[in-house]
Amino acid sequence: MKAKLTANYLKQLSPSDKPFEVVDSDIKGLLIRVQPTGRKTCYYSYRSLGGKRQRIKIGVIGSELTIAQARDRAQSLAGKVAEGIDVQAEKSSARRYALHLQQNTLQQFIEHSYRPWATANLKSAELSIESIYRAFKPYLAFPLVNLNLRLIENWRIQELDRGIKATTVNRLIASLRGVLTKAVEWEVIPEHPLRKLKPLKVDEGKKARFLSTSEEAKLFAVLEERDHELKAARERANEHRRVRNYLLLPDLSRFAFADRITPLVTLALKTGMRRGELFDLEWDAVDFHNKVITVVGETAKSSKTRHIPLSPSALLALTQWREQSDTSVTRVFPSDTGGRLDNVNTAWRNILKAAQIMNFRWHDMRHDFASKLVMNGVPLNTVRELCGHADLNTTLRYAHLAPDHKAGAIAMLG
Template sequence: MAIRKKITVSTIKNMKIEDERINDTELAGFHGRISSKGVIKYYFYYRLQGKQRNYLLGSSDALTPVQARDLAKEVAGRVAGGSDVQSIKKETQRQGKRANLKLWTYLDRTYYPYLESLNPKTADRALKALKSNFVELLDRNLADITPWDLQKWVAEKRKAKRAPATIRYALGRLKAAFNRAVEWGFIDGHDLGKVKVPSVDNTIVRYLSNDEESALLDGIRLRDHRIRDERASANVFRKQRNYPLYPSFDGLRFVDYFEPLIITAMNTGLRRGELLALTWDDVFFDERYLVVRAANAKSKRARNVPLNDTVFDALKQWRSQNSKTSVVFITSKYDADTAVTDIKKPWKKLLTDANIHDFRFHDLRHHFASRLVMVGVDLNTVRELLGHADMKMTLRYAHLAPEHKAAAVNMIG
């Protein structure tokens, strides 16, 4: 129930919850509201171009009735001059929030939920990469991060011997986050495109020589023997003391996920993320192919990759060892839905034992493509197997097939 009285110290003091609202008799539009908890706030009501507005002046614990009326008169004057004071106030508040939006706050509360909606499997990794790469900028306001800040970051990473591709990749992730911030109105724009980044020579392809391939496969077998010997030795120790024995590797081809993972990478050309995301529902043994789901592919396009005898036999035996699991490459058969996430330690040791240098896990993909080209597979088929969106990336393997060029020239001889 609204009452009409001049708003004074006395009328405000005597206002009851059931009064709900008091309209000032001296200034049209000036009124006070009381909440169910007894809190009184002053407002100024006005119309602008037929639209109703209710402008909050402040609460009774911060403003006296006289101060509230004076403020209402000032607002009334601005309204009379054609200003939409309510919209101006909201925009000012929004600008204030934008000016104080920290990078870490934006990443955690806004950008991460967006990433999660796109791909829950990679969102955590993407957020972790952003925060670890740009830790010195996390407490900076989003709008205050400049190209110069990032140019200094690039210089520091170059000094620390970071690979150009790593620097470009990290900076690309940050630019993507800033692009979304512009779209969503958190910042008006950014100039991060002005940051000069080191160029990457994508034409250089690292693949294994025949000797290196043999050394790599021998290294995997040596690792297998070492793990088997350690398990047998541990069980002898435990048996002597009547401790429960660890599961035996007798009769099993693989001691863990690592060997089938390497074999699959070398014979399918799948990316690391595509490999680790594989489930047994993606492997079709009867038809002898596997599927890279669109959600797990870099190009966001699904593709089928045939299984040659080597990878078919490896996956078939690995499946027989893990008949109740859902994920292909798991750390333990007792956890059927937890995929391997980190292979750095065994991969690094394998390269050391095999005496192979300057070779990344991703280069197994190049090795797969290079072998195909060198035995005469056409580049378009290689492109389809690798899942490249266009031929540009696949063309870097073209120099491995000089006989094709010679054959083309001889056709007009």
């Protein structure tokens, strides 16, 4: 049975006791199969390259598409067949791809694809992935295609309600966004689900935390007392061992420092280096003759090499630390096993508590460095270069600390 398949024709087409088909008289290969229930399904019939007659389902009229859409789809399929494309194989491939998307969860993609790439290309890959696992734990088993804008916006609202800072929320979403960006680039998902999600607005002019003169004095007094106590404790331990003929521990009394903490804090305050940059610092990067530290691009957050002159206190601390360090170890501040230092959180918290210094993180020593440079009249661009900021906007948060910079600008108006 042949007829031109139009909307009016289908309205008049009544089902019978048995299924039957109507072939379109206009588009070759387009046909509709009518079930006794009244269900009308469109197909496109064609001969494959091998000459075998095949048909491909276009869709159900009414619930899935209109007859006009079915006709357009049939014409598109006819064009592909004319070009020698196996449309059935193409559809099977699309079906397999859709199944793949459903099976590729966030965690699977991170473990099998993203982690190997991130480990090779990003300096803080493991920290970033760990933060994603902690923050987005409920969504790790979600297929990537199911992660959408509404889902993450709801997560963001919940985090803010829990008291998480907007800057923290933005940073966590940025980490997740980076994973999804790679999923799009590698054609694992068709589009970026967070492309329309804008970061939360934060106060970029927030006051930078730096130490007052009295706080800095208390900090170094505590560091000095800490070294003294550790040396005394070592001496008592060796006296205990000496009486029992045990092997003695290294004598600390002849050294400037009891351990790495005092020179590490001194360098953080007087060079503005990031914690990771200090942990990765090697002796080859310290030029004692020219009094300069080189932060190489491989360890810098900006991936750009920069040179930091050493102040007298920083140079003295490094010189004294070098005298008591193991010369066979390349890192300036290695861990107890000689590898990369992991963290100094416990020691740092105890030092702040003893010095009665509140609301001062390790990273704030970097703010202290930048703030005091600006307060002493150092140009902002020079501060940017010394701190390794990617752009001047980051450095501008310290601009208000410049001596009378606003008053001087207004005075120029007369």
